[in-house]
Amino acid sequence: MRTISELEAVARERLDPVHYDFYAGAAGDELTLRANEEAFSRRVLVPRVLRGAAKRDLATELVGSPLSMPVLVSPTAFHRLAHPKGELATAKAVAKAGTVLVVSMAATTAVEDIADAARQAATDPALWFQLYLQPDPEFTESVVRRAERAGVRAFVVTVDSPVFGRRERDHRNGFHDLPPGLVVENLRDGLGRVRDIEMSAGFTWEHVAWLKRTTALPVLLKGVLHPEDARLAVGAGVDGLVVSNHGGRQLDTAVSTVDALPALAEAVAGAIPLVLDGGVRRGTDVVKALALGATAVGVGRPVVWGLAAAGEEGVTEVLERLREETDHTLALCGAAAPGDLTADLVR
C-alpha cells in the first residue's frame, strides 16, 4: 500500500493540471492549508507502555451511524473530474470500508445513484449529505427531501462559506465552470434545470433551527472553529460538529483544526461529538486528533488522490492505509481502542 503523498504524486501525473490545482489548492497564500499539516507535525506523541493492548478495536459510532474505524470521508466536490466513475467509485470503496461518506451537495453524480452504488457494495452503508443552505428555503427543503428519500442518515451543514473563498490557483487557471457534460446533479430542480449553488452571508442560528424543524435526521455543522459557536451549537440542539477550516479553502490564515480542537472539546464538554478534518495524512494524525477530543476524523484530498490514481481501488488503498496506520499507532501508544486515548498522550 502506498502512502497518501505517493498517491498524490500519481494523481498529479494523471490529472489535468487545472483540475489538480482545483483539488490541491486553497485560499489566498494557502497558509491555512499548510498549517493544518504542520500543526499535526508540531505535536508529539507521549506513548504509554505495558497496557496489554494486544487486541485492538477501531470501531466507533457517530450520531447513530456505525464506523469500522474513526475515519470518515469529508465532502468533496466534482469527483468525475478526478475519475470517470467519480462518486460511484468513491461510494463503493467507502461502503466496503464500513465508514461514512459525506456526499457533497456539489457532487457530479446524483445522490440517488451514489446511494445505489453504496448499497451494491455493502449492506446498510452509511451516507450523510452535505448541505449549503440556499437563500430559497423551498429549494433547500426539496434537496433535503431528495437526500432523505435516497436514504442518507444525517445532514452536514457547511457554515464556513458565507462567501466563496478566493482560490488564487483557480483564478490564475481560469477554472470557473465544470467541463461540458458534467453538472452538479443534486442541484437539478423539478423542471430538470440545474441551479447554481448560492453562498449567502445572511444565514443565522434561526436557519439552523429551521433545518432542525424540517428534518428528523441528525444535523451536524461543518466549519466551526470558535468555542463560543460550539456552545451556541449545543444550545441550538445541533447533533455534532465538524471542526474544519474547509481544508484552507475559505478563510486563509484561519486557525489550523488541530490547534482549534482542544478549546472546542472543552466548550462542548462531551455533549455532542466532534469530527476534525484538515491535514489528516497519517495514522499518527488520527490518533492525535482522537486524543485531543475528536470522535473521528475526516479526510478530503487524500480520497481524491486515491480516486484519481486508481478509481475505487485507489480510494480503498487510502482508507485501508489509514486504518492500518491508526491500528499500528494505537498499539505503539498502548491503546486498545479510540476510547483509551487521552490528551496527556499528545504534547
Ligand SMILES: Cc1cc2nc3c(=O)[nH]c(=O)nc-3n(C[C@H](O)[C@H](O)[C@H](O)COP(=O)(O)O)c2cc1C
Ligand atoms: C477539492 C475539494 C472540494 C471540496 N468540496 C467541498 C464541498 O463540496 N463541501 C464542503 O463542505 N467541503 C468541501 N471541501 C472541504 C472538505 O470537506 C474538507 O473540509 C477538507 O478537504 C479537509 O481537508 P483535507 O483535504 O486536508 O483532508 C472540499 C475540499 C476539497 C479539497
Ligand SMILES: CCCCCCC(=O)C(=O)O
Ligand atoms: C459553485 C460550486 C461550489 C462548489 C463548492 C465546493 C467546495 O466547497 C470547495 O471547497 O471547492
